[in-house]
Amino acid sequence: MHNLSDDLRRAFISLLKSPAFTITSVLILALGIGANAAIFSLVDRVLLRSLPFPASERLVVLWGHNTLRGGLTEPLSAPDFLDWQREAGTLEGMAAVESDGLNLTGGAEPESLPAGRVSWNFFRVIGVHPALGRDFTPEEDRVEGPRAVILSDELWKRRFGGDPGILGRTIPLNGVDTLVVGIMPPRFSFDHYMARASIFLPISFSHKQLDGRGNHFFSAVARLKPGATPAQCEAELRGIADRLAKEHPNTNANYTARVVPLREELVRNSKGTLLVLGGAVAFVLLIACANLMNLMLARSARRQRELAIRAALGASPAGLVWSALCESLVLGFLGGLAGLALGRWILAGLLRVLGSEAAAIGPMHLDARAVAFTFILSMGSAVAFGLIPALKAEGRHLADSLKEGKGSSNASHPRLRGLLVATETALATALLIGAGLMLRSLMHLQAVDPGYRPDHVLTSRITLPPYKYGDEAARLAFMDELRRRLEATPGVVAVGLNDTSPLSGSTSTSSYDVGDQQSADGQVALSHHITPGYFRAMGIPILQGRDLAPGEAGVLINRTFALRHFAHSNPLAGRVSLDGQNDPYLPVVGVVGDVRHHGPAAGIMAEMYFPVTARRAGGESLNFFTVVLRTGPEPRTMVPALRGILRDLDPDLPLAGTRTMEELLSRERQGAQIRSILVGSFAALALLLSGVGIYAVISFLTGMRTREIGVRMALGAQVRDVVRLVVGQGLRMALWGVAAGVAISLALGRAVDSQITGVRSWDPVTFTLVAAVLALVGILACLLPALRAARVDPLVALRSE
């Protein structure tokens, strides 16, 4: 083998002599490499890197699972948790996790803090300990134990100026002085279970919770013993669950366990999107490589005579291949460098598009792993696009090539080029179809009727701390006064309260009884507790009957509920109870429209609207609710008035999650929007690259056919005949590609299915439109070379031999 650095230097000098070719190649490669480097950084951070916990592969999440309710996982109850914790031999430790919200008072403004409630051993189980202070003791995890809190680094620095002296002092949380025992390290998060928690408190099961085997309300994280597998753990927990089902058939029948590795659980939501994006940029790189292979083929065809002279002077075939490959490697290296620069820019753009999703991932840049990945990818690409042209360059007939001016039809490799064009068109078609489906999905989400009028609606969450609002009368009095004052505020059109308003993140699903067999069989429905005026405030139509009157003990049901139970009777003659035994039957006073509670992509469920005075499922007290205001002016302008009224009523109560309904809806569509933007951008890039590819190939092939075109014109071909000939050649290649792309899209349908809503993965409209767009791009890309060919002077062409 030659001296490598010498060969690469010669290749570099040779490329410098063809600046247009070199710059074009580097740019094309940089586009493909840059997009891959950026997406790799995301994939690496989210899917590949180990979690920031020691021996994280042994961390698992434990769920309950009711075998009668399909594949859904369910939270755990305190008694089951304790039984599992005590009996599971495959577990080294097991901790409970629940998200909560608390009010921090004592400052100029009360602040509603997202909180994580965890069992005392949680930090030991995950293997992360406070950076300052200590974690919880078992005593602090008892309901009557001392009150302790651990602060996040962010809250400690923001609210307490990073003062280590805060340790050992108390802060008022929900009005209760709570001892600060620790500060977590910077960037610690366990977001999937405790969304951006600022504080961590012991979960401290109440006596009621410890007795309520049917009260499922929290998740559990566990660490497997070394050597134990999630499957072994699940088998063991299922054994325990089976025994508990026999011992407690009322609460535990059909209830079993499911064990999921923590990584799998954490990436569940983003994995599909990232894999689709990874596939998209891989397609872009393949298209770039196909383009580069075409350029290399053209370059070697033009240098056919030079290579033949080298061979005649004694260059070995392997030497010729190697020198051609060296050029590819140098191009790959330069493309990799440019790709890294472009990748940084693309990553910054991606993070901007991802917005809050990116904030959850944390600060990101192209690190050493991304650089290494880019280098490997660049060199791999260089071999991919360089090897075949190098071998083809070597394999030409020496004597033919040495004849001055002899154009060899072999040098143009029309079949190989056609295959490359078809390949890149196929990849671009598949990407465009994916992007088209996501766009159609987004359009569907924007067109879906959420069941309410989101314009001019402001929502804000209020939590009533038990130390002040422990009894129901105080809570109801507060709600009534709040509602009354808001109704009297200029600019407020209607006011309503709801403990589980749409898109608030709160849901309450209950079994119920309407006195028929179907409801007795364990049917469930969403249950809300509202005040009169809620439907007017939200813009939910009352289809039949009327709204609740103040203080009235009645219930409204939605259309789906009415159809389920009162399809053949008058719903207004019906009655609903939460369980038919401990709960009174309330008369149905109205039927309202269906609401997509969980967002436009979610399905419609049966719903029941009880007054705030009615008992909640499980007997839980109503200590948090959402205020819904329909406003005359822009809803955001009403925030100060709302805050002022709340301050007047109770200066210790903060507003939390203040959003307009339009903002909440837009956030729900954000995922689909991001997917559409990202895949659409990569598809546009793919379309551009494949258009350039078709143009380059057709230009080259048409150039090689100049003489043939001259002959055709001498025989009487008109301009239209020549244009038809050239465009037809390009279009044939493109259409083969489109057909292959359609086949790829159909094959990848399942992967796309998880990313779209309201549109089928084989949506004929999208497929047809994309095929038409690709055909149009193919025609446009061929048109310029075709018109150029049509201007060929037949005499000149015939003399070109």
Add this chain to the structure above:
Amino acid sequence: MSPRSIIRLEAIKKVFTTDEVETHALSDIHLEIAEGEFISIAGPSGCGKSTLLSILGLLDTPTEGGYTLNGKPVAGLSLSERARIRNHEIGFIFQSFNLIGDLTVYENVELPLVYRGLPLGERRTRVMEALEEVGMSHRAKHLPSQLSGGQQQRVAVARAVGGRPSILLADEPTGNLDSTNGDAVMDLLKDLHRRGSTICMVTHDARFAQHADRTVHLFDGRVVEESLAKA
């Protein structure tokens, strides 16, 4: 009654200008070719034979002078009209055959008829007739690369006659062939002439030029002699 004139050139002049240098390729050419005539244009290399043939074939335009084809002047015609006339009135036979490599023999012969817009059935009849005429019908499905040089030139002749043009223009039709194949192609042209084709052949080979009824000798772009074949 004297035969109809197919081509009439009057005072044709062709000047190539490059970098302010004028090259007079043709000067004061007068030429008339009658229907059914076999004329050869002879002369040494660079005397203007091919330029003259290009002008005759409407592949090039004269700088000055008049050109009448089938009684109609062709000066000032659009590119499209010139293409149409080439297709209908002129059959080309090139020195290097100029068959299209990825079309079969049949498709090559069919090509001018496709451009003429003839229906499929008529094209098929004419192509097979032309191939029969040159003795190549048995090779209709072959590609040019599968034929010898002589066979390729026969196919080129079939392509030229398939459109039943007013005149066949042959540019050194034997130039790329060995003597045996050259003689065979020459026999073919003579045979076509016997059956009524009008042929204008450019050649620098006196041996082939003598087969024509009349030979026009060019030298430095001028007609220096016209000779009739010996009876």
